[in-house]
Amino acid sequence: MIYVATCTKCKVQYVSSTANEFKVRFRNHKSAMLTNETTCELAVHSNKEKHHMSDFEFIVIETIVNESDNNIDRRLLTKEAFWCSQLCTLQPYGLNKRSEFNSKNRIGSTWWPLSVYFCTIKGLVFSVNLLLFYQDF
Numbered sequence: 581m582i583y584v585a586t587c588t589k590c591k592v593q594y595v596s597s598t599a600n601e602f603k604v605r606f607r608n609h610k611s612a613m614l615t616n617e618t619t620c621e622l623a624v625h626s627n628k629e630k631h632h633m634s635d636f637e638f639i640v641i642e643t644i645v646n647e648s649d650n651n652i653d654r655r656l657l658t659k660e661a662f663w664c665s666q667l668c669t670l671q672p673y674g675l676n677k678r679s680e681f682n683s684k685n686r687i688g689s690t691w692w693p694l695s696v697y698f699c700t701i702k703g704l705v706f707s708v709n710l711l712l713f714y715q716d717f
């Protein structure tokens with residue numbers, strides 16, 4: 581599933597996905613905040629701004645069903661990139677980092693070429709969104 585975490589104090593958002601149960605991922609974020617983990621952008625933000633877990637609101641925005649285990653990670657990554665661009669959650673507008681798609685959160689080194697590909701796609705989609713945004717004025 582894809583979820584978005586909103587910092588209710590700063591109004592910034594963070595998009596991420598998990599193939600696990602959401603409560604497992606939620607616990608991961610929570611422990612990352614408590615241990616000052618720098619690999620979790622939510623934890624980095626929380627510690628920098630002296631927030632608590634209660635300052636964040638988690639919403640599941642999309643769930644993927646009926647996918648084989650081989651496809652689920654790729655589907656999640658695609659959807660995550662899509663929602664990142666839709667919600668403008670890339671830094672400095674949000675808390676997502678482009679480099680996240682190369683990080684240890686992704687399983688195995690075989691993801692490298694794919695990660696680079698999605699980073700590029702994400703950059704393009706993001707630019708297009710900005711253009712559309714300006715056209716509204």
Ligand SMILES: [Zn+2]
Nearest residue numbers: 587589590629
């Ligand atoms: Zn904040």
